[in-house]
Amino acid sequence: MSETNAAEADDVMMCRCASCGATEADDIKLKTCTGCKSARYCSIKCQKEHRSQHKRACKKRATELRDEVLFRQTEGTDCPICLLPMPLDPDKLAMISCCGRKICAGCEFANALREIEEGLKPTCPFCRLPAPRDDEKTFEVNMKRRAEVDDPAALQWMGVECQQKGDYSGAFEFWTRAAELGESESHYQLSVMYHGGYGVEMDEKKKIHHLEEAAIGGDIVARVNLGVLEQGNGRFERAEKHFTIAANLGCEDAINKLRHLQLRGFMSYEDLDTVIHSHQAALDAMKSSQREAGEANLRRAAREGGYDL
Structure with missing residues (x-):
């Protein structure tokens, strides 16, 4: 059978209930199998009756569909200001609590330099609102407020804060909420929890699931771990x-x-x-030249602080 004929046959099959053969009409609505997306049924009864015949093919096709998504080349995250791909080194990123954005160190440095040269008051490099006070307490208050309205980046940050305090239950709650909103780093953190049994029972299946979701979302560490x-x-x-x-x-x-x-x-x-x-x-x-300048500034500040980047 040619590819064209095979495709036409598949189209015909999708117009009929895989169990009883009923076609879709005004009084019959076919529902697609959520696992393989390649079979449709007119009722739950028909789906259950056909399960024994469909189970193996369903599992095989579901695995194929999952792999299509899993092995799709993802794109890196761009800095929302300069629009260049973000550096992979977290030390070369800046987190802004007022708007919950991550930007590259180059844009942070360029904004600060512009304000100094023009004698301007400090503002957020992204939203241009007056910059929040640069202290840990203010940053924490701002992130808590953003977490209350389900900002994914803030939820991820709150999870890290809980983890560092040994509050694994709190970390799990924040990372679960963030993961449900598609925050890839939170999926990775959940995989670590299920791997080591931190606040949850060790679960290899859930660990792999969250690793894969993190990788699909563009998390590099999760992707490499899956390869390992x-x-x-x-x-x-x-x-x-x-x-x-x-x-x-x-x-x-x-x-x-x-x-x-x-x-x-x-x-x-x-x-x-x-x-x-x-x-x-x-x-x-x-x-970029401003990233090189920003990174040089970070290295200089690190040396003055007595540590190396």
Whole structure:
């Protein structure tokens, strides 16, 4: 059967109940199987009766659909001001409590420099409202207020605060709320909790679920961890896919892991070379003169404070 005929056959099947064959009409509404999206039923009764015949194909197709989403190349987050891809190093980012935004250190530095040169009062680099007082208490109050209105970034931050105080129950609550709103870093933190049993029972299935959701959302650490897990299970092709996605976003650790796969014969040199070029392009896209100036300022402040970045 040709691809065209197969597609037409699938379309016909989707117009009928997979169990009794009833077609959709005014008095019959077919509902799609939530697992595989490839079968429809006119009633719960028909779906249950067809379950034994459909179970294996449903599971296989659901896995295929999940992999299509999981191994889709994600895009990095852009700084909302300069619109360049965000650096992967968290030390090169700034969190603004008034509007809950993360910006690159370059934009933070450029805004501060402009205000000094023009004699302006400090304002938020993003929303341009008067900048909140630069102290921990004010920052905490602002983040709590934002968490109350379900700001994902604030919920993530509150979870970290609870974790650092040993309040795993509170951390779990905040990260769960943030994850439900699509906050990828919170999904990753939940995977860590389920891995180590921090405030919850250890659960490998839930750990993997949250790791995958974090990776789908663009979390680099989660993506690399999934690659390490697949490599440990001997599934080198899946590991290569995870590492490649992370490397294409500029992750140095992922590139090193791909080199290791290539040396062991699980990846061709040609494929590795292609990824290396994509990796370098991602790093080049993150560069700008104001970011270099901002990072130099951070390093200078670190030295004056007696520590190294």
